[in-house]
Amino acid sequence: QVQLVESGGGLVQAGGSLRLSCAASGIIFSINAMGWYRQAPGKQRELVADISSGGSTNYANSVKGRFTISRDNAKNTVYLQMNSLKPEDTAVYYCKMYRPGRDYWGQGTQVTVSS
Secondary structure, three states, rough: OEEEEOOOOOEEOOOOOOOEEEEEEEEOOOOOOOEEEEEOOOOOEEEEEOOOOOOOOOEEEOOOEEEEEEEEHHHEEEEEEEEOOHHHHOEEEEEEEEEOOOOOOOEEEEEEEEE
């Protein structure tokens, strides 16, 4: 059974940093692209960043230069380093594994940035 478990969310002041982790189990991690999405109250879920199996990355314009996505295939884990956080980054952050025919999602972790 595939499981994605996020951790690392919390409350931080504007300008601060957090690092999110997403640990995968039940599946071969290294061959799958991974992504981080977020959903703020009353808004649609949106892509934050993703990373291919080969390490190529892609970022939403709103987080470029502030967030960094990375992966450690030995630990079956993808990370999202978030720096210079802003109140508008407040959302539930979800990890996603891209698979042909079906994607998998984690349960989400709350990130709250106070002004």
